[in-house]
Amino acid sequence: MMQALTARGPRVGALPMGDESFPVTGGVVNDVVAVFRDREGRLVSCWPQELTGVPLEERSPPTIPQPYRGRAGIITHWPVATTGRMVVCGSLQRWRIAIALDFDSHIEAFSCEPVELRWRVGRRSLRWRPAFVARTRDGTRQILLPAYSGKPPAVHTERLRMLEEAADAAGWQVHHVQEPSGVRATNLQWAAGYRFPTISMDEERVLLRAFAQPVGVRRGAAASGLPELIALDLAYQLIWQQRVHIDWQQPLLPDALAWAA
Numbered sequence: 001m002m003q004a005l006t007a008r009g010p011r012v013g014a015l016p017m018g019d020e021s022f023p024v025t026g027g028v029v030n031d032v033v034a035v036f037r038d039r040e041g042r043l044v045s046c047w048p049q050e051l052t053g054v055p056l057e058e059r060s061p062p063t064i065p066q067p068y069r070g071r072a073g074i075i076t077h078w079p080v081a082t083t084g085r086m087v088v089c090g091s092l093q094r095w096r097i098a099i100a101l102d103f104d105s106h107i108e109a110f111s112c113e114p115v116e117l118r119w120r121v122g123r124r125s126l127r128w129r130p131a132f133v134a135r136t137r138d139g140t141r142q143i144l145l146p147a148y149s150g151k152p153p154a155v156h157t158e159r160l161r162m163l164e165e166a167a168d169a170a171g172w173q174v175h176h177v178q179e180p181s182g183v184r185a186t187n188l189q190w191a192a193g194y195r196f197p198t199i200s201m202d203e204e205r206v207l208l209r210a211f212a213q214p215v216g217v218r219r220g221a222a223a224s225g226l227p228e229l230i231a232l233d234l235a236y237q238l239i240w241q242q243r244v245h246i247d248w249q250q251p252l253l254p255d256a257l258a259w260a261a
Contacts, residue, residue: 065090110134
């Protein structure tokens with residue numbers, strides 16, 4: 001049963017928040033405990049199978065993320081375009097991935113490190129927060145982990161094995177995602193500045209008509225007949241919404257070619 005935790009420690013019968021031992025029932029998955037915030041912001045804990053349907057993608061982290069153990073890190077925040085929620089990221093890598101997830105039309109909502117998993121290996125008590133929990137537009141929940149460019153360390157392999165078993169019990173999918181880099185990362189950060197829509201249906205119609213054939217962003221905006229600076233801002237909005245396409249491997253300059261979807 002899901003149980004509440006308080007700032008002073010667990011209530012009677014609740015699972016502990018520290019590195020102390022917690023109930024073990026024998027199986028690998030049953031040894032894993034999930035700690036997260038409920039709808040009212042209280043810390044609660046449960047077994048993985050009880051997480052089915054819990055909207056972790058709408059929850060804040062159990063505590064403020066710290067990228068370096070025992071030291072305060074650079075905390076970044078990302079207001080998500082699809083939900084308006086503020087996602088707290090514990091590193092610039094997670095911040096860049098958050099931008100890419102916000103851009104992904106298949107992702108409906110996501111949060112960074114909203115759940116902490118705790119388990120035992122022999123006499124050791126371990127804990128880990130997977131990077132992201134996301135909900136796709138078809139309602140599937142996914143655990144998203146930053147991909148390694150080379151061979152992942154042994155500790156990641158061990159965590160992944162535990163996570164996959166817990167995910168199977170909770171009904172989650174587990175995927176690795178690439179951190180955007182290079183020109184694509186720069187383009188995403190630029191276009192993301194226009195992610196909150198202000199465009200009207202009439203403005204959208206004339207702009208899509210102006211980009212019916214590949215044309216430079218600035219020239220297409222000017223051809224729409226709208227005021228020049230407003231039209232350029234709205235064109236970038238359509239690029240973020242993927243209603244107007246560009247080559248994301250080329251710099252998103254005012255003269256970059258763009259065309260309607």
